[in-house]
Amino acid sequence: LLPLTPRDALMLEVTTSQLKVMFVIYLQGPLRIGLLARALNVSLPTMTVTVDRLVKRGILRRENDPDDRRAVYCHLSDYGQEILNQMWNSARERTRQMLTTLTVPELEIVGKALEILLKAGQITRSSETVK
Numbered sequence: 171l172l173p174l175t176p177r178d179a180l181m182l183e184v185t186t187s188q189l190k191v192m193f194v195i196y197l198q199g200p201l202r203i204g205l206l207a208r209a210l211n212v213s214l215p216t217m218t219v220t221v222d223r224l225v226k227r228g229i230l231r232r233e234n235d236p237d238d239r240r241a242v243y244c245h246l247s248d249y250g251q252e253i254l255n256q257m258w259n260s261a262r263e264r265t266r267q268m269l270t271t272l273t274v275p276e277l278e279i280v281g282k283a284l285e286i287l288l289k290a291g292q293i294t295r296s297s298e299t300v301k
Contacts, residue, residue, distance in 0.1 A: 187220050196254045200243040
C-alpha cells in the first residue's frame with residue numbers, strides 16, 4: 171500500500187514530480203542532483219528546477235560536499251522530513267485499521283499474497299540490475 175492518499179496529496183500542494191523527488195530522498199537519503207535526475211529519468215535542468223522549487227518551499231535543502239565543493243547534495247529539510255514521516259505514519263495507521271477488520275483466515279491470505287508480491291519484486295529488481 172502506498173503511503174499516500176488523495177487527501178494527503180491535496181493538502182501537501184506539490185506536483186507529482188516534486189513528490190517523487192521527496193520520496194526518493196526519503197527512501198535513499200541525500201543525493202546529488204544528477205543522481206536524482208537519473209533515478210527519475212529526467213534531464214539535469216528539469217531536476218534542477220524541481221529541486222529549486224522544493225528548496226524555495228523549505229522542503230529540501232542543498233548542502234555542498236566538503237570534499238568536493240562542486241558536488242551539491244539534496245537533503246530533506248526538517249520540514250520535509252516531518253511531512254513524509256506524517257504521510258508514512260498515516261499510511262501505517264490506515265493499513266492497521268484495514269487489517270483489524272479482517273478475519274484470521276483473511277489475514278493469512280493477505281500474508282501469503284504479500285510474500286508472493288515481495289518475491290516477484292525481488293526477481294524484478296534483480297533482473298533490472300543485470301541489464
